[in-house]
Amino acid sequence: MRPIATVARYTALAWHLSAVSLHRLTEYRMDFVLGAGGLLLRVGGQLAVVGMVFRQVPVIAGWNFHQVLFLLGFSLLPRGVDRLFTDQLWIMARRLVQSGEFYRYLIRPVHPLFALLSERFLYPDGFGELITGAAITWYAADQLDLDPGIGDLLLLPLLVLCGALILAAIKTAFAALSFWTTNSFPALYAANQLGDFSGYPLDLYHPSLRWLLTWLLPYAFTAYAPASYLLFGRTDLLLWLPVVTAALVALALLVWHRGVDRYEMTGS
Amino acid sequence: MIVAEDLVKEFKVHRRRPGLIGSLGTLFSREHDIVRAVSGVSFRILPGVRAAYIGANGAGKSTTVKMLTGVMNPTSGRCTVAGLEPYRDRRRTAANIGVVFGQRSQLWWDLPVADSFRILRRIHDIPDPVYRRNMALYQELLDLDALGTTPVRQLSLGQRMRAEVAASLLHDPAAVFLDEPTVGLDLVLKEAVRELVNRVNAQLGTTVMLTSHDIGDITSICDQVLVVNHGAVVHQGTVHELLRAADTRAVVFEYQDGPDPHQAIALIEARLPGVTARQSECRRIIVDYPTGRLSARQVMAFLLEHFDLTDCVAPEPDLETVLRRIYTRRAEPREVPV
Numbered sequence: 001m002r003p004i005a006t007v008a009r010y011t012a013l014a015w016h017l018s019a020v021s022l023h024r025l026t027e028y029r030m031d032f033v034l035g036a037g038g039l040l041l042r043v044g045g046q047l048a049v050v051g052m053v054f055r056q057v058p059v060i061a062g063w064n065f066h067q068v069l070f071l072l073g074f075s076l077l078p079r080g081v082d083r084l085f086t087d088q089l090w091i092m093a094r095r096l097v098q099s100g101e102f103y104r105y106l107i108r109p110v111h112p113l114f115a116l117l118s119e120r121f122l123y124p125d126g127f128g129e130l131i132t133g134a135a136i137t138w139y140a141a142d143q144l145d146l147d148p149g150i151g152d153l154l155l156l157p158l159l160v161l162c163g164a165l166i167l168a169a170i171k172t173a174f175a176a177l178s179f180w181t182t183n184s185f186p187a188l189y190a191a192n193q194l195g196d197f198s199g200y201p202l203d204l205y206h207p208s209l210r211w212l213l214t215w216l217l218p219y220a221f222t223a224y225a226p227a228s229y230l231l232f233g234r235t236d237l238l239l240w241l242p243v244v245t246a247a248l249v250a251l252a253l254l255v256w257h258r259g260v261d262r263y264e265m266t267g268s
Numbered sequence: 269m270i271v272a273e274d275l276v277k278e279f280k281v282h283r284r285r286p287g288l289i290g291s292l293g294t295l296f297s298r299e300h301d302i303v304r305a306v307s308g309v310s311f312r313i314l315p316g317v318r319a320a321y322i323g324a325n326g327a328g329k330s331t332t333v334k335m336l337t338g339v340m341n342p343t344s345g346r347c348t349v350a351g352l353e354p355y356r357d358r359r360r361t362a363a364n365i366g367v368v369f370g371q372r373s374q375l376w377w378d379l380p381v382a383d384s385f386r387i388l389r390r391i392h393d394i395p396d397p398v399y400r401r402n403m404a405l406y407q408e409l410l411d412l413d414a415l416g417t418t419p420v421r422q423l424s425l426g427q428r429m430r431a432e433v434a435a436s437l438l439h440d441p442a443a444v445f446l447d448e449p450t451v452g453l454d455l456v457l458k459e460a461v462r463e464l465v466n467r468v469n470a471q472l473g474t475t476v477m478l479t480s481h482d483i484g485d486i487t488s489i490c491d492q493v494l495v496v497n498h499g500a501v502v503h504q505g506t507v508h509e510l511l512r513a514a515d516t517r518a519v520v521f522e523y524q525d526g527p528d529p530h531q532a533i534a535l536i537e538a539r540l541p542g543v544t545a546r547q548s549e550c551r552r553i554i555v556d557y558p559t560g561r562l563s564a565r566q567v568m569a570f571l572l573e574h575f576d577l578t579d580c581v582a583p584e585p586d587l588e589t590v591l592r593r594i595y596t597r598r599a600e601p602r603e604v605p606v
Binding site: 012017099100104110 | 279337365369374386390
């Protein structure tokens, strides 16, 4: 009974705080425009690279143009979901521990991580990524004449959710490093940059990088593993997805709690 | 309500060497010093008490408050607030306490104050009647509506502090920790904040723990004083007891005719052991005497005998003087266990 009540309470709170955040958007329209512009540039750049490559060769490592497009589009979906809910981690990595402001999440009667994240729920760039990602995925699936069964369609949101959880866990762990270093922005930034590799077929990369993206910073599970299943029916990686997600979330929470326990609020 | 037992907090401070080579060296060295910010503090604050926790800068006040509010773990020892160890049971503690760190905001910085309050109401599950009663009280005393729809980050320090104090009390906490709550406030607002804290204490029995360098905060809010020095509590009692514990008191007198002030001072200091005298105005002299060796009566008797007095008073020792003397004892080479 208690877990259900807890989930209900946090859901209601998240709902309320999301509404507040949406309300806040109207005050920061310029931010939104800049964010959307930046996103379009990035995705546009990625599309251009893919387009140019496939002008030269019809197939790369067994992937054709639309299959790579599908992967690229799909990779934006978990990113979008993650960004909608965890954007405050960037601010934490950069500033909140260093400036002593982090204390405020420890004096609220909710989980400190929830208190932190909820300050910036529904960050608008996330919507942009979701919409763009869905459009590209849809277009590629249409070109490929992909005809997923009802089971795969039901699986899809779950795949996106697991991917988002993996991204959120990596971000949480790296942001929590700031409990030790006071500023972990560079580390978080670097880890996040590696995530860009997940938009392309892993088969392109050197085995060491492939291994890194699969088992160390498992970005492969956010797009490559689900896309290879949906496109080619490959399940070798996909079967690991629940395990990897659970392990990574557990690890991130462990780092987080260790960090909170050693938190030293600076200044008077 | 608030109990501390042998509370200790130590910080590691990495040793830095000067110069470029030195900085590079510190990158790889694990050398550090241990700084003991709080060394074995014990005290007990009963429910409903308004206690001032005071000490010089660097005495470990804020660090203690951070442990009592669950923000930091103690190195050793323990403390409880309303029966819970705050750092072990943060969420339940948070429901019981309110916190203001005057230097750091707990409000949503890009939202108007009213929105922060609405969020806090949700987070704390504050019942409607309580929320309405408190908002009415804040409106009456702090004029919160005047803050309008300005985001917190654009408020002046005074405007923000009003909202911070109100936010800490919104959920009717059993205990409230106020760390420099009137910093940056003008006289009128200071009065308003003190009135608010006192009223909440009188009506709801809220326990108050206040740290402040503002003597006015202490005398107008607190009925108990804990003085901390060298990271340990050196005095706990009522304000009155602290004043009585003063080891120096003063007699002020004015006289006519007779010797000029310099001679008068020389005479007093020569004849009364341990006394210092200073001139305040032309023929008005302040005599500080050690309470252990003389009484006000003896000093006055001496003055009556030697001067033609036109005025003579033995003022209450004031808190500021007493505290200053306690703080400056730090300068004396006393053994500090580290």
